[in-house]
């Protein structure tokens with residue numbers, strides 16, 4: 001039996017970052033499906049008092065907050081290392097993870113992803129186009145800044161993938177196929193190439209919404 005259990009909703013970009021990190025490390029794990037309607041249930045609040053996913057359980061140790069989970073995994077499963085040793089490269093990794101949480105998710109993904117995908121697909125809600133239009137200028141600032149931070153590097157912290165790439169790729173991938181993809185990603189060839197590079201990784205291929213869903217149902 002796997003010693004890693006990830007409580008997750010298939011499709012969650014935060015959950016995918018955790019699963020992709022476990023995949024990168026070659027660790028075996030089990031996904032415990034959380035129904036979207038159960039996030040605020042007493043059972044789930046006992047695991048995550050803020051009623052969100054993911055939650056990691058590892059040999060009696062329980063942890064929520066994706067950045068904390070990723071760093072924990074990188075410390076206890078050291079190979080391959082997903083944090084650069086160079087302090088400035090590590091600082092860029094931390095910065096990109098902060099941008100992902102605070103500006104990409106909060107300012108853009110949370111609104112656009114919810115209005116275009118989560119609301120209609122999971123909750124049967126109509127899309128609020130005005131909310132999307134209001135979020136677009138913030139989203140554009142985020143994508144422009146991510147492209148600037150990436151620059152000519154292959155990955156956000158240099159020439160090897162790091163926790164920053166595993167954090168950002170699931171969030172960016174959520175925009176694929178949406179009408180907002182072209183206006184946000186179109187001007188940034190470097191970001192498009194990085195996204196393709198990340199999606200080609202077995203860790204991202206193994207953790208698509210469909211694959212996690214199928215795997216979770218089978219568990």
Ligand SMILES: N[C@@H](CCC(=O)N[C@@H](CS)C(=O)NCC(=O)O)C(=O)O
Pocket residue numbers: 012013014015039051052053054064065066067
């Ligand atoms: N800060 C949290 C954010 C996690 C998060 O927002 N997860 C979303 C799913 S992608 C969620 O559980 N949303 C439920 C809600 O907002 O009620 C983390 O880093 O893990």
